[in-house]
Amino acid sequence: MSPIRRSLLCVIGPGIVWAVHFTTVYALISAACAPRDLIDYPGLLLSGGLATVFALGLCLLPVLCPPRAGPPELIRAAFWSGLIFSLAVLANAGALVFFQSCGG
Amino acid sequence: MSVAEEPAPCSGARMGEDTTFEAVWDTPKGWRVLSSVSHRVVGRRFIYTGFVFFLIAGVLALLVRTQLIVPGNDFLDLETYNQVFTMHGTLMMFLFAIPILEGFAVYLIPLMLGARDLIFPRLGQFGYYCYLFGGIIVLSSFLFDAAPDGGWFMYVPLSTTDFTPDISADFWLIGITFAEIASVTAAVELITAILCARAPGMSLAKMPIFAWYILITAFMIAIGFPPLIIGSILLEAERLLGLPFFDPLAGGDPLLWQHLFWLFGHPEVYIIFLPAAGMVATMLPTFVGAPLFGYGFAVAAVVSMGFISFGLWAHHMFATGLPILSLSLFSAASTMVAVPTGVQIFCFIATLASGRPRLTTPMLFILGFLAIFVLGGLTGVMLASVPFNWQAHDSYFVVAHLHYVLIGGMVFPLFGAFYYWAPHFSGRMLSERLGRWVFWLMFIGFNTTFLLMHLTGLRGMPRRIATYPEGIGWDRLNMLSSIGSYILAAGVALFVYDVFRSLRRGPLAPRNPWGAATLEWLYPPVTPGFNFHGIPPVHSREPLWDQPELLEREAHEVDGLMHGLRDGRRETLGCDPVTGAPLYILRLPHPTWVPMIAAAGLALMFGATLASVYWLCALGGVIALAAFAVWAWEPSDSGVERDVGMGTTLPVNLVDRRSHTHVGIVGTMLVLMALFASLIFGLLYLWNTQPQIAATMAAPLAVPSGLAGIAGLAVALFGQFTRHFALQGRTGRAALLAQLTAIAALLSGASLGWALLPVDPRATAFGATLWAIAGFVAINLCVVVFWALFNAARKLAGRVGPGQSLPDFNLATFAKGTGLMVIISAAFCLAGTLGGAAQ
Known part of the structure; x- marks a missing residue:
């Protein structure tokens, strides 16, 4: 993969990871808190926690191991994209940490 | 420079009738102008039509404010009031904001990127006519006394046949769905144009920042509009065929409509904001005299906003009884989106600080945008908080917030853009003196109208009420808001006057009148219809600043690829989506009626559905299908190679994943x-x-x-x-x-x-x-x-x-x-x- 393509992937990648993580957390909350009651609350916490750790690791990649070559603007964009989406993943997970049940 | 002076015989290549560059790109004359597919013509049509819808919607807003100017007013009856505010929102959101910004994108993107036209010109014409016909369908509801009155969001069950038995909701659902085809086609067209037709050397990292904003916006439209299209089709199917998608008695759910609507509705705010912010990011460096601060930061911010804006939709549904956990998730995302927005605003402020800004009219509108949008963003963060949202829900506080975001974030940059790019439309400059009056009238009028609405909302005035009793603390605030709206309208009226005045008496615009850095100013503003005789290689994001050779000669003499290539066909360069390296010659269609006929067939189909004349509906469908078939039945030129100059030979078309059609x-x-x-x-x-x-x-x-x-x-x-x-x-x-x-x-x-x-x-x-x-x-x-x-x-x-x-x-x-x-x-x-x- 060419350096410019790699740095572009590092800009877009964290966004895709955030989107998948958001959808996962939303789906888990829907599974636990809707009338069908598919999973229990501890199950929600466990799976949500695992998804968060995984997503956070991926989002932080461009921050901790930034692309070595490529246009400097895109390398900078990759760093900030990774940082912003890492925060956003944590914010998604915040809902799971601060509440003890679907009702709060 | 090696160029092919005469068309060389080559197998499979179709030759045009006239090999003159200017003649090939000339806009058809007389009534045949309606068959034009040029991005310049189509883009302008989007802009002009969008502005007409803006004026109509603005008049409707004035009717609303006149009704609310005093308590107990009976200027409008309740039914008419509902129709007026519904149509105001509908026209502003669907028929003004997005189409006019897409119009600017359609017009500017090829010019900025060094392309001779958009890649799918017929799709552009088709989209425009869908938009026009869809808008006419929605507006014509007034003629039949069936204007929609259920709010611009058409909530169910209010919009189901039980509560809206007439066809007013059908006008909305069918007309808007039809008009949305334009947005989606423009999105596909812009994504492809930005990725596949750029000047040689213009990698993604060297693209003008406006192209990044439009690229992300186009992706957002492609993903954000479908939920509403599906929602509208399901609701129309429920109304027409009795399918119970939203009927709780049959396992449907009214909240499903809200989910689908806001899955579109919230990203739409960013779909409106991002192109306008892109305009600011383009104009600001011109008046500061320095490049945009933090191009990389801005790209990261735009990408982040593009993603995160899809995680906010349920903050419009905080009062619907969703689980607290869901509320927290959406509250967190709603707060998070402020981070990339803030990054962007700081990029603008840092750019301002990096030079000595010229206080021209566009610059005033940019400053107005910064002031108003930041306030709107701050109240947005307040509303992202669930407890505050419950208090302010459906009150005038929300009305104030959304107008601060939308007028501050979109209308002010748009008016700045009108003044900035006016030479492209008339060849003349708008008046600086009148422009300042326009700005101050709009700025003062806007803040008088909407700043006070925060207080009106906090004092408990709900949205969408047609009148109110006196003596409960709303009287004076409403009076002042209405006066403010008249001042705002006076500013818009003065702008319209300035436009018509400048057509005759405005000073002629010179080449690159503002001293800008981007390629749309390479030629004198008004050309007969073409963009680039030769497509110049680009080494910088500010080519007109960093490549002085571009402005040293007359524009048509500037060196570039395809200069002098005379196939008698409309052609531009196809490039690698990432690196911008030239890969192939892209042959573009000439003016044609086919897309318009296809759109007219669809309009007949949609209109006949409204009138329940189903044989006519089928006829419209057949016309559209036949037009699509003629559209597609085109000989291919693939497999031909041409010398495009500067020692480069390129094939016509590319059978590859990087091909524009792919x-x-x-x-x-x-x-x-x-x-x-x-x-x-x-x-x-x-x-x-x-x-x-x-x-x-x-x-x-x-x-x-x-x-x-x-x-x-x-x-x-x-x-x-x-x-x-x-x-x-x-x-x-x-x-x-x-x-x-x-x-x-x-x-x-x-x-x-x-x-x-x-x-x-x-x-x-x-x-x-x-x-x-x-x-x-x-x-x-x-x-x-x-x-x-x-x-x-x-x-x-x-x-x-x-x-x-x-x-x-x-x-x-x-x-x-x-x-x-x-x-x-x-x-x-x-x-x-x-x-x-x-x-």
């Missing part, structure tokens, strides 16, 4: 997948929230479900094999495989229908949604059948030469996407069967 197909698949995903979301939502009623549905048949899945796989595989043989030049085999693809598509559609035979779509919402999914997949399968047979027919008619395998290449991608949809649909049917219906 990128366009991928963009289209993105839209189709988003439509499909919206339906799947609806299915899972109803299954999850209405388990008892979903369980009463009869199970789909197992064997046909399995057959459908297998046939879906066959569609994908045959499509891929067709591509394989076409690339090898084995035309006969490719034609056979194309026919097999069509047969597999027919079989999978039939199997899916067979599987669902026991399911009564009127009995349960879940069943109706399964049928809707099958219907959607069936439409895609019909496209596969039509396309595959069309490709086969071209081969059998001897219209396909060696190396002309692009249609098969593209069909394979479409067939794989459709095959995937069939397999997923079949899997859901099978899951319903194995799980004992929908238990």
Whole structure:
């Protein structure tokens, strides 16, 4: 993969990871808190926690191991994209940490 | 410079009638101008039409403010008031904000990127006419005294036949869905144009920042509009056919409409804001005299906003009884989006600080944007907090917030853009003196109107009420807000006067009148219709600042690729989507009526549906299909090579993943997948929230479900094999495989229908949604059948030469996407069967 393509992937990648993580957390909350009651609350916490750790690791990649070559603007964009989406993943997970049940 | 002076004989290449560059690109004269496909013409039409809708919607807003100017007013009756505020919101959001910004993008993107036109000019014309006809359908509701009155969000159950038995809601659903075709087609067109037609050397990192904003916005439209299109179709189906998607008694859910609407509605705010912010990011460096601070930061911020804005939709639904955990998730995302927005604003402030800004009229509007939008953003963060949101919900505080965001974030930059790019439309400058008056009238009027509304809302005044009693603390605030709205309107009226005045008396604009850095100012502002005689290699994001050779000569003498290439065809350069390296020559269509006829056929179909004249509806459909077939029946020029100058020889078209048509197909698949995903979301939502009623549905048949899945796989595989043989030049085999693809598509559609035979779509919402999914997949399968047979027919008619395998290449991608949809649909049917219906 060419350096410019790699740095572009590092800009877009964290966004895709955030989107998948958001959808996962939303789906888990829907599974636990809707009338069908598919999973229990501890199950929600466990799976949500695992998804968060995984997503956070991926989002932080461009921050901790930034692309070595490529246009400097895109390398900078990759760093900030990774940082912003890492925060956003944590914010998604915040809902799971601060509440003890679907009702709060 | 080596250029081909005369058309060289080459197999498969069609020659035009006139080889003069100017004649080839000339805009048709007289009434034939309606057949123009040029991005300059289509972009301007979007802008002018959008502005007319803005003026109409503005008049409606003045009616609203006049009604509320004093307590107990009876200027408008209640019914008319509902119609007026509904149409105000509808026109502003659907027919003004997005189309006018797309118009600017359609006009500016090729000029900024060094392309001679957009890549799919006919699609642009088709989109424009869909927008125009859709807008006329919506507006014509006034003539029939059937203007929609259910709010611009058309909430159910208010908009169902039980509570809106007349056709006012149908006008909204059909007209808006039709007009939205324009947004989606423009999105595909812009994505492809930005990725595939840039000047040599313009990598993604060297693109003007405006192109990044538009690229992300176009992707957002491609993903964000489908949920509303699906929602509108489902609601219209409920109204027309009695399918109970939103009826709780049959397992439907009114909240499903809100989810689908706001899945579109919230990203739409950013879809409106981002292009306007892109305009600011383009204009600001010009007046500061320094490049945009933090290009990389801005790109990261725009990408982040593009993603995160899809995680906010439910903050419009905080008062609907969603689980607290869900509220917290959406509250967090709503707060998080402030981070990239803030990064962007700081980039603008840092740019301001990096030079000595010239306080021109566009600059005033930029400063106005910064002040107003930041305030709107701050109240947005307040509303992201659930407890505050519950207090302020449906009050005038929210009205104030949304106008601060939308007028501050979009209208002020837009007016700045009018003053900045006015020379492109008339060749003349607008008045600086009048411009300052326009700005201050609008700024003072706006803040008088909407700043006070925060207080009105905090004092408890709800939205959408037609009048109010006196003496409860709302009287004076409403009076002042109404006066402010008149001042704001005076500013807009003065602008309109300035435009007409400048057409006769405005000073003629010189080349690059503002001293800007981007390529749209390379030529004198008004040209007969062409963009670049030669497409210059670009080494910088500010080419007119950093490459002085571009402005040293007359524009038509500037060196560049394709200078002097005379095929008598409209042509531009196709490039590598990432690096911007020139890859091929892109041949573009000349003026044609076909897209307009296709749009007119669709308008007839939609209009006849409204009037319940179904034979006319079918006729409209047939006209549209016939037009699409003529559109597609075009000889291919692939396989021809031309000398484009500067020592470069390029082929015409590229049979490759980087080809513009393939990128366009991928963009289209993105839209189709988003439509499909919206339906799947609806299915899972109803299954999850209405388990008892979903369980009463009869199970789909197992064997046909399995057959459908297998046939879906066959569609994908045959499509891929067709591509394989076409690339090898084995035309006969490719034609056979194309026919097999069509047969597999027919079989999978039939199997899916067979599987669902026991399911009564009127009995349960879940069943109706399964049928809707099958219907959607069936439409895609019909496209596969039509396309595959069309490709086969071209081969059998001897219209396909060696190396002309692009249609098969593209069909394979479409067939794989459709095959995937069939397999997923079949899997859901099978899951319903194995799980004992929908238990």
